[in-house]
Amino acid sequence: MIQNIRVAVDAIVFGYQNGKLYVLLIQQKFGTNETYWALPGGLVGNDEPLKEAVQRELKEETNVEVNYLEQLYTFGDDVYRDTRNRVISVAYFALVDSSKLSIKANTDAEHAQWIEVNQIPNLAFDHNKIVQKAIERLKAKLTYQPIGFDLLPKYFLFSELETLYCTILEKEIDRRNFRKKILSFGFVEETEKISVHNTGRPAKFFQFNTQKYNQLLQEGFHFEIKFA
Amino acid sequence: MIQNIRVAVDAIVFGYQNGKLYVLLIQQKFGTNETYWALPGGLVGNDEPLKEAVQRELKEETNVEVNYLEQLYTFGDDVYRDTRNRVISVAYFALVDSSKLSIKANTDAEHAQWIEVNQIPNLAFDHNKIVQKAIERLKAKLTYQPIGFDLLPKYFLFSELETLYCTILEKEIDRRNFRKKILSFGFVEETEKISVHNTGRPAKFFQFNTQKYNQLLQEGFHFEIKFA
DNA sequence: CTATCTTTGTGTAAACATTACGCATTTATT
DNA sequence: AATAAATGCGTAATGTTTACACAAAGATAG
Structure with missing residues (x-):
């Protein structure tokens, strides 16, 4: 056949x-x-x-x-x-x-x-x-896995990353704890750039450092974000 | 073509x-x-x-x-x-x-x-x-995911589950903490059966309760075992 | 029949991570 | 100057993981 x-x-x-x-x-x-x-x-x-x-x-x-x-x-x-x-x-x-x-x-x-x-x-x-x-x-x-960064522009605000997670996962998370968690990994870096929107304190732009992430992976690092 | x-x-x-x-x-x-x-x-x-x-x-x-x-x-x-x-x-x-x-x-x-x-x-x-x-x-x-149980017989000893994890993951884990962790989930149940081997204290046989596991899943439970 | 060995079963304190918030900072607006 | 809005930083309470002490139950040897 x-x-x-x-x-x-x-x-x-x-x-x-x-x-x-x-x-x-x-x-x-x-x-x-x-x-x-x-x-x-x-x-x-x-x-x-x-x-x-x-x-x-x-x-x-x-x-x-x-x-x-x-x-x-x-x-x-x-x-x-x-x-x-x-x-x-x-x-x-x-x-x-x-x-x-x-x-x-x-x-x-x-x-x-x-x-x-x-x-x-x-x-x-x-x-x-x-x-x-x-x-x-x-x-x-x-x-x-840090794939959220592939959905964002090269330079992004923390509030953008946060709402991305919240909208896709359909869950709430504490803004301040989320920020601390992400920054603790060490592969999301502050840049010189500053965003000025119409209201509120201007925010720093951040960027994902792929090289740093890969290095951490090799050292046995395991990315994980828990959403209650 | x-x-x-x-x-x-x-x-x-x-x-x-x-x-x-x-x-x-x-x-x-x-x-x-x-x-x-x-x-x-x-x-x-x-x-x-x-x-x-x-x-x-x-x-x-x-x-x-x-x-x-x-x-x-x-x-x-x-x-x-x-x-x-x-x-x-x-x-x-x-x-x-x-x-x-x-x-x-x-x-x-x-x-x-x-x-x-x-x-x-x-x-x-x-x-x-x-x-x-x-x-x-x-x-x-x-x-x-609790797939380790599919590799074991229906009734198994905790020591068997433990060595299964250790051999496949090629890592060591504390016997007592592993047991506590698994039991804390609530879908691994003690049975009446007791194993008598040539040496040491006789051990209870345990079994995986699929129904209980599925119920927990629906309640938002998330299985996870961390190996250092 | 008691001392010893081995594996199982239980508990507990220290170390670490997560969560819930309080509050100062920096801009635009009134 | 006072207010509002979003950002950035800190800290106490709570929860989880890790390390390890030790009792319990049987087998074996003297």
Whole structure:
């Protein structure tokens, strides 16, 4: 018997801005006037590594380049997830910082759009399920890996980092304890820059020091933020 | 262009007994007199869910039924991992308790064998890499999910649980603090049974209460064992 | 039958980490 | 100048982890 299974990749790309979490979706046409929302993705080339396939599809369909990319899960238990063919999908989890939240014009990218996570419509195939799994991963990782910084600009305020954690994890935390905890790690550094907003005391900008973090990792450090 | 990619599943099954961790491997013949060790696995059927494919292959090739099964990772970045065809492999991570550590006779199962993890030979394809990733997953999960109990018999001694943790994580821990920590969770219960070994004070058998654990999970409980 | 060995089971004090707040600081606004 | 808003720093109370002392229960040897 000859195996006849298609292999696709799909990307769940998260972006964050002003206390809101977004997912990158594309609008696809089925037939003449029916449109569906779906995750960016497509079939893998015969000689193409999976990871490159995701990056290519993202580039083609949305013109977005991500800051962070890792494999999420392979969806292949529902044999009829695509009604036309047997297709398994290797889903990837990705993050972009807020500077990339505007779609750059591109042949196909016009159908791409950032949608707030609590306003995601019905998606094609099992894509709602995939997004759900990605959100769980994001929440989990936020507490044990410093991926929150990949969602923020290079220089950020502590209040921004704090509201990012609170909005994504849907929990409250004490501003002052959070700050102390993060600073105690030693890989978030104060910069010279100072933000002036319309109200309140001006705040220092901070930055994530990747090198310092990797060094600490090697010394056996283990990142963790507990949210009650 | 027609996509021509094979989809395989591979299983990394761990077993534990007497302070030793084992992986289930099979001996395969290539050509006439060349033999290779490899992970159990094979191609997925056209109408077969991935998870069922693993279970079928395990049954066929090793006659083993596992206690715990979850998807590990999909290996598909090395385009030439199989030199004959483009094959991507969806790897699964599985556990059996010590009662299943003897291979039951079966047509194909004669080539299956439990090999100690620190004596794993060169394996076919990228299977050494896959096993490595599985070991990392096992170590990580042991600290934040109660999967250690799936490697032990239904009734076990605290000393057995303790040495399991110590051998797999390759670390020492204080016996008394470990016991207190585990018991504080409330899902490991004392039984009436008592073990009499040749030396020392007789020990109570304990058992894992799945129902209690699930109940605690719903109440927001989060399992965690820290190893210095 | 008592001394010794070994493993199990219980307790407790010290060290460390987390939590809950109080309050001074620095700007913009009235 | 007084007020408001957000930032930045400190400290006491509480909770958790670690290190270790020691009693308990059986096996063995003299």
